[in-house]
Amino acid sequence: MKMLKYILILVIIFTTIGGCKENLLDTTPYSQIGSGNMWDSENLVEKGVNGVYNTLRYTYVGNELWMLDQDAFTGSNRDRTSWILGSSTLKSGVITAADGLFQAYWQQHYEGIHRANDAIENLTSGVPVSEEKTARLIAEMKFLRAYFYFGLNRVYKGVPIYLEPVPAEEVNRPRETEQAVWDVIIKDLTASINEANLPDMYARGDANKGHATKAAAYALRGKAYLYMEEYAKAEEDLRKVGDLGPALFQGDYKDLFKEANEDHPEMIFSVQNIALSGLGTRTQKHVGTRVAFGSNWNNHLPNVDFVESYENADGSEFKWDEYLPGYSSMSPTERKVFFLRDGLTQEEQDEFESQGVEMSLYLPNGNEARVKAAYENRDPRLQANIITPYSEFHGAAGSDEFTYTLRWPYIGYDRSEPFDLRTDTNSKFYYLWRKWVYEGASIENRAYGPTDQPLIRYADVLLMLAEAINEQGFDQEAVSILNQVRDRAGAALLQTGDPSLPTYVSGQKDLRERIRNERRWEFPLEGINLFDEMRWETWKETKFAPQSGQKEIWGAPTYEYSWRGDHLYTWPIPRTEIERNPNIEQNSGWE
Numbered sequence: 001m002k003m004l005k006y007i008l009i010l011v012i013i014f015t016t017i018g019g020c021k022e023n024l025l026d027t028t029p030y031s032q033i034g035s036g037n038m039w040d041s042e043n044l045v046e047k048g049v050n051g052v053y054n055t056l057r058y059t060y061v062g063n064e065l066w067m068l069d070q071d072a073f074t075g076s077n078r079d080r081t082s083w084i085l086g087s088s089t090l091k092s093g094v095i096t097a098a099d100g101l102f103q104a105y106w107q108q109h110y111e112g113i114h115r116a117n118d119a120i121e122n123l124t125s126g127v128p129v130s131e132e133k134t135a136r137l138i139a140e141m142k143f144l145r146a147y148f149y150f151g152l153n154r155v156y157k158g159v160p161i162y163l164e165p166v167p168a169e170e171v172n173r174p175r176e177t178e179q180a181v182w183d184v185i186i187k188d189l190t191a192s193i194n195e196a197n198l199p200d201m202y203a204r205g206d207a208n209k210g211h212a213t214k215a216a217a218y219a220l221r222g223k224a225y226l227y228m229e230e231y232a233k234a235e236e237d238l239r240k241v242g243d244l245g246p247a248l249f250q251g252d253y254k255d256l257f258k259e260a261n262e263d264h265p266e267m268i269f270s271v272q273n274i275a276l277s278g279l280g281t282r283t284q285k286h287v288g289t290r291v292a293f294g295s296n297w298n299n300h301l302p303n304v305d306f307v308e309s310y311e312n313a314d315g316s317e318f319k320w321d322e323y324l325p326g327y328s329s330m331s332p333t334e335r336k337v338f339f340l341r342d343g344l345t346q347e348e349q350d351e352f353e354s355q356g357v358e359m360s361l362y363l364p365n366g367n368e369a370r371v372k373a374a375y376e377n378r379d380p381r382l383q384a385n386i387i388t389p390y391s392e393f394h395g396a397a398g399s400d401e402f403t404y405t406l407r408w409p410y411i412g413y414d415r416s417e418p419f420d421l422r423t424d425t426n427s428k429f430y431y432l433w434r435k436w437v438y439e440g441a442s443i444e445n446r447a448y449g450p451t452d453q454p455l456i457r458y459a460d461v462l463l464m465l466a467e468a469i470n471e472q473g474f475d476q477e478a479v480s481i482l483n484q485v486r487d488r489a490g491a492a493l494l495q496t497g498d499p500s501l502p503t504y505v506s507g508q509k510d511l512r513e514r515i516r517n518e519r520r521w522e523f524p525l526e527g528i529n530l531f532d533e534m535r536w537e538t539w540k541e542t543k544f545a546p547q548s549g550q551k552e553i554w555g556a557p558t559y560e561y562s563w564r565g566d567h568l569y570t571w572p573i574p575r576t577e578i579e580r581n582p583n584i585e586q587n588s589g590w591e
Contacts, residue, residue, distance in 0.1 A: 039122040042129050049137050052119050052144055053211070055112035056271045056455070060105040061151065063271045063281065063453050065527025066436070067300065072529035073542040074306045074520055076550040076559075078299050078425055090530075091543060093562025097572035097590045105155070106574050109148045110162075116145035118165045132197045139195035143212035143220070146188035147455075150224060153181040154531055155571040160584065174583040175573075182228050189221040201245035204263050209272075210452075215244040216269040219456050226464055227535060231471045238465040241268070246458040253489050254384035257435060262452040266459065270452040280448025283436035287525065290422040291395040291404050291414055292437050294446025298423045302386050302431040302524070304551045305542075310382040310521060315492035316502035323374040332556040334358040338371045339389055339429060339554055341407045368407070380490040381521050387432040389553060393421055396441040406432065429552050435525050459485050459522055467515050474508035482511075482518060489522070534569050565589055 038048050056062035069075045071090040089095070119141045123134055145163075152159045160173040161184055192198055193214055202209045222237030249256045249266045256266065263270075273280045288296030312318050320327035324338050333356040340352065342365055353359040363370060368390045375388040387393050387406050394403050397414040404421040408429045411420055423432065436451070443449050462481050469478040476496060483493045494503045494514065505511050519532055533539035540563055550559035567589025578584050 039127050042127075045123070045127050045129050045137070048119055048122065049140065052112065052115045052141060053272075055108070055115055055144075055148070057279070058108040058111075060101075061108045061112055061148070062455055062527075063273070065455075066283065066453070066525040067286070068527060068531075069525050069529045070300050071543075072533055073309075073539070074303055074524040074529045076301045076303045078301055078430070078550075090568065091561040091563075093564050095564065096575075097578075097586065098575040102571055103574040103576055105571075106152070106577060109152045112148040113145055113162060114165065116141045116148065117162060120145070121165055135195055136197040136199075139192040139198040139217075140212040142188040143192045143217050146185045146192070146217075146224075147220060149181055149185050149188075150220065153178060153185065154227060154535070156573060156587070157570050160581075172581045172583055175585060179228075182224060185224050186221060189217050189224070192217040193221070201265065201268075204265070209263055210270060212269065213244075215241050215246050216456055218244065219268055219461050222461070222468070223464060226468055229471075231468045234468040235465060235472070238461050238468060241458070241461045246461065248458055248462070248484060248488050250488060252384075253381055254434075257451065259451045266457050267452065267454050268458060268461070269456040270454045273448075273450055273452050275444050275448055275450040277445070277448055280445075280450055281436070281453055282447055282449070283451075283525070284438050284443065284446045284449050287433040287435075288437045288446065289393075289395070289432055290424065291393070291397060291402070292439075292446075293396040293399075293441045293443060296446055298425060298430075298432055300433065300525075301425075301550070302433060303543075304431065304553060304555065305545075305548060306520065306524070307382065307386055307388070307431050309517065310379045311491070312502075313377045313379070313492065314502060315494070318374075318378065320374065324371070330358060331356070332552070332554050335554045336556075337361050338367070339408050340367055341409070341411075342366070342368050379521060383434075385433070385435045385521075385524055387421070387434045389429075393434065393437075394439045395421070399441045401440040428558060429554070431553060433525065454526060457526075459488075460519075460528065463515060463519050463522065467512075470508055470511050470515065474511060478511060478515075479505055482515060485518060485522060537566075537569055539569065540566070 039045050059065075059067070070077045077089060090101075095101070120138060123138045123141065127134060129137070149159075149161075158175045158178040159181060160171075161176045161181060162171070162173070163184070192212065198212070198214050198217070199208075200214045202211065202213060218237045218240045222234045222241070225231070225234035225237060245265055246268050247265045249261060249264045251261070255261055256264065261267075284292060284294055285296050287298065287300045288294065289298045290296065308318060308320075310318060324335075327335055327338070336352070336357045337359055338361070340357075340362060342363075344352075344362070344364065349359050349362060372388075372390040375382065375391065382388070383391065389406055389408065392403050392405050394401065396402065400415070402415065402419055404419045406421040407418070410422065410426045411418060412422065413419070414422060421432070423430070436449075438449060462485055466478040466481040469475050469481070479494050479496060486493055492503050494505050495501065496505050498504055499506070505514065516532070516536065516538070520529060523529055523532075530539075533542060544561050544563040547555075547557075549557050549561045551557050567587065570587050570589075572590030573584055573586050578586060
């Protein structure tokens with residue numbers, strides 16, 4: 001399979017640095033696409049098509065959408081910048097329509113649209129490829145065009161529509177309504193679904209693995225209907241996905257995100273990564289630590305409120321006081337005592353006491369075990385996604401592998417006892433990501449990991465299906481579908497028979513919140529969480545509630561979040577685009 005990926009990647013490279021010499025995709029504005037003689041042979045046709053797929057590698061289109069989860073309920077960043085193009089974070093309260101985030105997101109998606117338009121026009125004009133293959137490729141390009149428009153419409157809610165190649169001087173159309181864009185998306189996906197030559201799914205190891213399929217088209221159309229609140233149509237499409245070959249990975253949840261399982265049938269549509277410079281994933285570089293291979297930055301951090309939201313193993317709500325009596329009534333400084341390492345000297349204890357830490361509760365020989373228990377009796381996805389206090393991480397110092405433990409305060413060392421887990425934030429005690437961080441010295445370079453980045457996976461389809469059913473009225477089937485995901489994760493199964501148990505689902509409202517939490521726990525760092533909170537319009541209450549913000553593990557604030565206003569649920573048209581095209585009107589609240 002990896003050899004096949006190398007072939008595909010080489011095709012993409014030649015497309016962008018060779019084939020695109022004619023169509024100028026990489027040297028002129030994203031809004032300008034020509035075709036020249038790009039489509040004169042079957043080889044060039046394949047390069048042209050792969051050039052459209054290559055757009056998925058762009059930060060905000062596919063390969064690094066996970067970075068936006070730092071602005072969702074699930075994530076934080078360690079300072080005021082997002083580490084993406086130097087833009088401000090959405091939660092800073094100072095972001096404006098001129099921010100680089102909005103411009104890059106808009107530009108990258110429209111480049112994909114214009115590339116797809118160019119491909120569709122040339123494929124329909126006659127190319128030296130069989131009719132069957134041409135039909136399949138057109139269906140794939142329409143899927144990708146729908147995917148790009150979907151990305152735009154979910155945040156800007158109405159954008160200019162281009163369905164054919166246009167020169168730069170004609171990129172001046174006004175915005176269409178949000179509904180008009182949804183109509184284009186549905187039409188393209190319907191055409192893909194109806195194309196007989198588009199396969200349901202590709203088998204593991206197939207050379208075309210990573211290309212669009214009917215399963216992906218049904219899943220995306222179902223998701224579009226969910227955004228449109230056409231729940232019956234969403235349900236119909238999402239049910240269909242399961243008939244086409246996708247299935248839940250039945251191993252350990254943590255193992256799903258390793259290279260060995262990147263082409264499992266759960267992964268319906270993914271960015272194809274490989275361990276070559278510029279062609280892999282940078283998750284390691286941004287969410288790893290100094291003792292993860294490559295010596296990384298941990299500039300994306302799990303949100304404290306998110307970590308505390310994970311249920312106990314029996315499905316009950318997690319409460320600190322049940323593990324550490326009196327915890328909630330103490331100040332953050334006082335409760336720091338529970339997170340201190342064993343064996344502190346008397347001098348060290350006196351120093352913490354002088355800072356206001358409640359050292360009368362310190363256990364010199366059992367402090368670590370006491371707090372560690374609060375994380376062990378939880379939904380298994382907590383430990384799979386997060387490095388929690390006093391848990392271990394198998395990392396590396398250079399090419400030598402060691403096992404480290406997250407302790408406070410940090411003492412060291414990377415290559416000798418006590419093998420403390422070292423970070424870029426040793427002066428503070430934060431939760432750290434385990435998900436997507438490679439263990440040991442198993443990769444070649446921190447900047448290009450080989451694991452594919454999922455864009456659509458079957459767990460997402462199942463939870464969307466449960467949501468679509470529940471929004472039409474409470475139904476036991478929605479509980480059963482939700483339980484498929486919980487069962488795979490090893491979480492307690494929900495039920496409707498015994499009200500005395502914490503797993504009891506009382507009705508539609510209760511199930512709605514359980515589905516939302518399930519999505520939060522299942523999909524961190526997959527570029528899903530932020531858009532879910534925006535779609536549900538729950539972002540304000542989850543991310544900006546009183547005492548929210550970036551915090552150390554015991555709740556001490558390090559950076560407060562500021563809600564700019566409800567217009568954050570709709571992003572601004574980038575200021576540069578309005579300056580280029582006076583026919584575009586700005587969204588309310590961003591003038």
